[in-house]
C-alpha cells in the first residue's frame with residue numbers, strides 16, 4: 001500500500017509494478033491524485049545541488065526526466081530550457097561557484113555566466129548597476145528546466161494502472177494497525193480496512209500526521225509555500241531564473257502565464273493558503289529584476305503544505321516500524337526529484353533495504369548527526 | 383497576514399513579529415547523559431500537529447519581548463497569547 005497519490009507515491013507504485021514485478025499494489029489518496037504539492041508547485045527541475053549525496057539522487061531523477069515521456073507513453077512536457085541562479089553579492093558568487101564546482105566534480109553540468117551572458121540567455125533580465133541587488137553573475141544548468149505537473153501525476157497513474165495497480169481516490173488513511181510484534185498489519189481508511197504487510201507513506205505536508213498514526217515522530221514541520229501566476233502573455237521568458245538571495249523565481253508556462261514562486265509563511269500550518277505579504281515580497285524582487293513585467297496583472301495565487309526537515313533534505317527509507325517505509329521531507333523542492341525519489345523508494349520497499357542513493361537520507365541521520373545540510377547551500381531550494 | 387495580540391502591546395500585524403516554533407521545549411539538564419535518540423528528539427523532532435499548537439513568538443519590531451501563543455494550525459486562528467513562564471492555558 002502506498003499512502004499519498006502525489007507524483008512520488010504514484011511513481012513509487014509504477015516502479016514497484018514496472019521494475020519489481022509487484023502488481024498487488026494500491027495507492028490511497030485522501031483527495032484527488034496530484035491535488036497536493038504535485039499540482040501546486042512551480043515545476044522547476046535541476047540537479048545542481050551542493051553535496052555529493054544530493055547531487056546523486058537529484059541527478060538520478062534528472063536522467064529519468066530525460067526519458068520519462070517515452071517510458072510512460074505520456075507527454076510530461078519536460079522542457080530543458082535551462083535554470084539560471086543569480087548572484088547578487090560576493091557571498092552569493094562564492095557560494096554559487098562552490099556549488100558549480102561541486103557539480104562539475106560529480107560530472108553534472110553547471111556553468112558560470114557573466115552578467116552580459118546571463119542577459120543574452122534571458123533578455124528580460126535587468127543587469128544594470130543601479131539595481132539595489134545588482135546581478136554579479138549566474139550559474140546555468142542547461143539540462144534543468146520545467147515539466148507539466150499534472151501530466152506527471154497522470155502519466156504515472158495511467159502507466160501504473162495499466163500494470164494492474166489500484167488507485168483509490170477520496171480515501172483517507174485514518175489509522176495504521178500494528179500486530180503484536182509491532183509490524184504493520186492493516187490500514188484503516190475512510191473507505192474501510194485494508195490488510196497489508198507493507199506500507200509506504202508518501203504524504204508530503206501531512207507526513208507527521210500520517211506517521212503519527214503509527215506512533216512515529218518526525219524531525220520536520222509543515223509550512224505553507226505559495227506560488228502565483230500572471231495573466232497569459234506571448235512567449236517572453238525563455239528559461240527559469242532563480243534568485244535565492246532576494247527570493248524570486250520565475251518561468252513561463254506553455255499557456256503563457258508567468259509562473260512565480262513565493263516564500264513560505266514563518267509559522268507551521270496546514271491551511272494550504274499563505275499570507276499576501278509573502279507574495280508581495282517576491283513580486284518586489286521580480287519587478288526589480290524584470291522591469292518589463294511591472295504592469296502585468298497577477299491572476300491567482302495558491303499555497304501548498306511543504307514538509308521541511310531541519311537540514312532541508314528528504315527522508316527516504318525504512319522506519320523503526322517493521323513493514324512501514326517513509327518518503328517525505330522534500331519540502332519546497334521535491335517536484336524535480338519525483339522520478340528519482342519514486343524509483344529508489346520502490347527499490348527500497350521491494351528489497352526491504354535502502355537503495356544506495358536513498359541510504360544517506362535515512363531517518364537515523366538525525367540521531368547520528370549525519371546531516372546533508374542543503375539548507376546552507378541554497379537558502380531556498382526549489 | 384495575522385493580527386497577533388502581543389501580551390504587552392496588544393494587536394499588531396504579523397510582520398512586526400518573529401516566530402520561533404514549538405513552545406515549552408525544555409533543554410535537558412545533562413545532555414551528555416542522554417542517549418543519541420533522546421538528544422535528537424530534543425533538537426529536531428517536533429509535534430507538527432494538525433490543530434492546537436503552543437508556539438513561541440517575539441515582538442521583534444515592537445517591544446522586543448518573547449511570549450507564547452496557542453494557534454490552530456488548520457485555521458491559523460490564535461486562541462490566546464500568554465507570557466513567558468506561564469503554563470499553556
Ligand SMILES: Cc1cc2nc3c(=O)[nH]c(=O)nc-3n(C[C@H](O)[C@H](O)[C@H](O)COP(=O)(O)OP(=O)(O)OC[C@H]3O[C@@H](n4cnc5c(N)ncnc54)[C@H](O)[C@@H]3O)c2cc1C
Pocket residue numbers: 003004005006007008009028029030031032033034035036037038039040041042043044045171172173174202203204205206210225226227261302303304305306330331332333334335336337382
Ligand atoms: C508553491 C510550491 C512551489 C514549489 N515549487 C517547486 C519547484 O519549483 N520545484 C520543485 O522541485 N519542487 C517544488 N515544490 C515542492 C514539490 O511540490 C513537492 O516536494 C513535491 O511535489 C512533493 O510530491 P509528493 O508526491 O511527495 O507530495 P504531494 O503531491 O503533496 O502528495 C502527497 C499526497 O498525500 C495525500 N495524503 C495526505 N494525507 C493523507 C492520508 N491521511 N490519506 C491518504 N492520502 C493522504 C495528499 O492528499 C497528497 O495528494 C513546490 C511546492 C509548492 C507548494
Ligand SMILES: [Zn+2]
Pocket residue numbers: 388389390391392441444445446447
Ligand atoms: Zn509587544
